[in-house]
Amino acid sequence: MTEATDTRTPDSRPTGALSAQYQPGEVEQRRYEQWVSRGYFQADETSDKPPFAIVLPPPNVTGSLHVGHALDHTIQDALSRLKRMQGFEVLWLPGMDHAGIATQNVVERQLAAQKLSRHDLGREKFVEQVWKWKAESGGAILGQMKRLGDSVDWSRERFTMDEGLSRAVQTIFKRLYDDELIYRANRIINWCPRCLTALSDIEVDHSDDDGELVSIRYGDGDNAIVVATTRAETMLGDTAVAVHPDDERYKHLVGTEVELPLTGRRIPIVADEHVDPSFGTGAVKVTPAHDPNDFEIGQRHDLPSITIMDERAVVTVPGPFEGLDRYEARPAVVAALREQGRIVAEKRPYVHSVGHCSRCKTTVEPRLSLQWFVNTTPLAQAAGDAVRDGRVRIEPPELAKRYFAWVDNMHDWCISRQLWWGHRIPVWYGPNGEIVCVGPDEEPPSGEGWKQDEDVLDTWFSSGLWPFSTMGWPDRTATLAKFYPTSVLVTGYDILFFWVARMMMFGLYAMDGVQPFNVVNLHGMVRDGHGKKMSKSFGNVVDPLDWIERYGADATRFTLARGANPGSDVPISEEWCQGSRNFANKLWNATRFALMNGATVDGDLPAPSELSTIDKWILSRLQHVVGEVDEQFAAYEYAKVCDTLYHFAWDDVCDWYLELSKPVLAGTGAEAARTRRVLGHVLDQLLRLLHPVMPFVTEELWTVLTGGETVVRAAWPAVDAALIDDAAEEELAALQKVVTEVRRFRSDQGLKPSQRVSAALTGLGTAGIDTHESLIRSLARLDAPAEGFTATATLAITGGVTVDLDTRGTIDVAAERARLEKDRAAAEKEAAQCRGKLGNEAFVGKAPEHVVAKIKDRLATAEADLERIAAALEALPTA
């Protein structure tokens, strides 16, 4: 407060000092620095306020802010700011992920430019190099988050490799190990022959690729059996042929042996339930060391596993194929088989699903190797139960199905990676085969022959601890006590399995069964204006920083939030962002107008009894809007929040309230003073309501309007039921109807806005708007009838108002007739529809009372309209 630069008193507020257009560039950086330096975003664990906590999904240290982050952060920031205003002690905790493979790849590429590999440096030097890279070029995204306006608590920034989090990693590893939930085993895993590391199932992306399907005959004569494969080269490692046990074609062969071509080995023919008899010939080759399904078959039938390739997918079997990589070996093997007449059929291209490394796109090679695994069975059970029993709510609920499908069928999780950048597995191997898992406060065994495991842990192992490791776990910190479990986790549905499920498993396990978050709010992927995926090759990628630069952070945020319907993808386009920018400018000018006209927030709001209908109406509308926005935020309906506020601000406030208030504001009396107060109040509240989504422009305007220090800490508007006024709303609706109808007539008649028209208004009393005649005249640009007034046209408006206009003989009869005919057609259709229903005994008998009454009402209105329109048509001069 002391460093506030705004020393203006309410009385000396600049009234016309705002420029005619909002310039985000002049506001954003200044405001952000102010917010941070004043400590608005710092969470206090000793506070008495109820807690609200969000942990930021940690972006990769290698990353920069893309539009997906912008959406994710906009939502989190909106929730954080909302809750701050609602009186919660808010913690939004930022940080970064060390991103094992991704980061190691970056530094390895740099080394490669100097013709060096990580092995030239050695492990220690290489890791040092990565840290150096991190210090110099990592974390660009953190600065970019400030541009977006993220209200994170920077004093609590964490990194998955920092000391505290590494301690958390070691702690949980040890616990899981001691509970026998972590084990080491020789299993077939996904292997990237380029990254030279194991991958978990979800680090593999599948795509339909062109391949070839080759049918090979094993054995000869009666004993022959034909197998089909897309991976002919792996036949060198076959240890069986499998058929379905019920397959009549092969019954006689089960239990016999066949010679494996090119090798001379004899392999058995086994029967296995998992063979699909309808695929190919119904017989499949079994290569346990190079195919996960074959590995399973191998286990069931006790088959040997023969590894035929090394870690780079180069054939190691002695013989003619030795030294060929898998893509060279494939045609070579096929050629050799063809030479022997064993190729029965070939199909190419043959489209089939192929797994790729999610980091480098290299085709994954299933590989049998010794790795560390987490036994996920009990953890996944708990993770599923927490959602099933309602402790954790997934929003939108439809996506819970996907979650269950995953956690209820989870495979054990391969957590070891043959990388250097990451948390090293805290296991030491002794000279006599001892295996010791070392906890965080224990000394690793020393002495001759002891060696630590070379591998590091999967990146997701440490990010799975994020909700509590960042708060000081395993220590029982005040932060954890205050802010765990976190309130909401906001993230894209694409990492539901990668990350959310793992946090659930680890959180429940480490925190004595307490869930890591109460709500998982999943949003979609950002797409272009035609719903297409953004991709560099397609050239439709939006850079949020570019939009922030050109249209402002608020416009960028509003565009994203406005597209964020629960769980579905978010299309955005530059045109829409321009629209959002225009909206920010609209708010700017509305406030500018208000200030020029003496809007104030000083003193109490006048009692409703003292207010004009117009003022009562806008206050009533405001109450509805506050209620709706509350409900929509509570339901994570960000698109609806934006839509509600957009229409209230633009339609109700700007197009109607400000216009209707102009005549009043021109005056100086008590009525004008009251309207100035209401206007100030409405804008004050509106700016508060918009602040979560549009923090910068609202801060700038609100502080000028109210003289307050900041809207960041302003109280969230509450519904005041006493201000809801149905009568005022009905009255305004009737007024708007009359004004709109006259405008429509003028437009149809080609009357320019500058052209005054005299008119006589009758029936205003019937419609209950007789007090608004002068307002109607000013908005519809109608003069009072003067001497010699002659009506040349008559507008009969629903509700009983009649407007007789003197267009000085310039009436376009044809246009007017067309207009009336159109109205008549609409009214007739309406009347016919209503009569139809009311004439239907089944409808009258079975439909609820209020529905029938409503239809009767509609019919009465339509019939009255028809009568008036007929009269007006009658009165038209014949052409």
Add this chain to the structure above:
RNA sequence: GGGCGCGUAGCUCAGUGGGAGAGCACUCGCCUUACAAGCGAGGGGUCGUAGGUUCGAAACCUACCGCGCCCA
């Protein structure tokens, strides 16, 4: 192959049993002293197709067609 979701205006999407909506785009008229990043008015949809349930279906059920996503 298994599962999930979607088809509503030119585009992107709301609308889940009782008068077809929004934003943008489009047409016409306006520099009306907060805003041309604006104001006023307007055109435009047999709600994918075919059945069914119901007094009543864009909405509920079934089938089909088309599209997308996840998993294998």
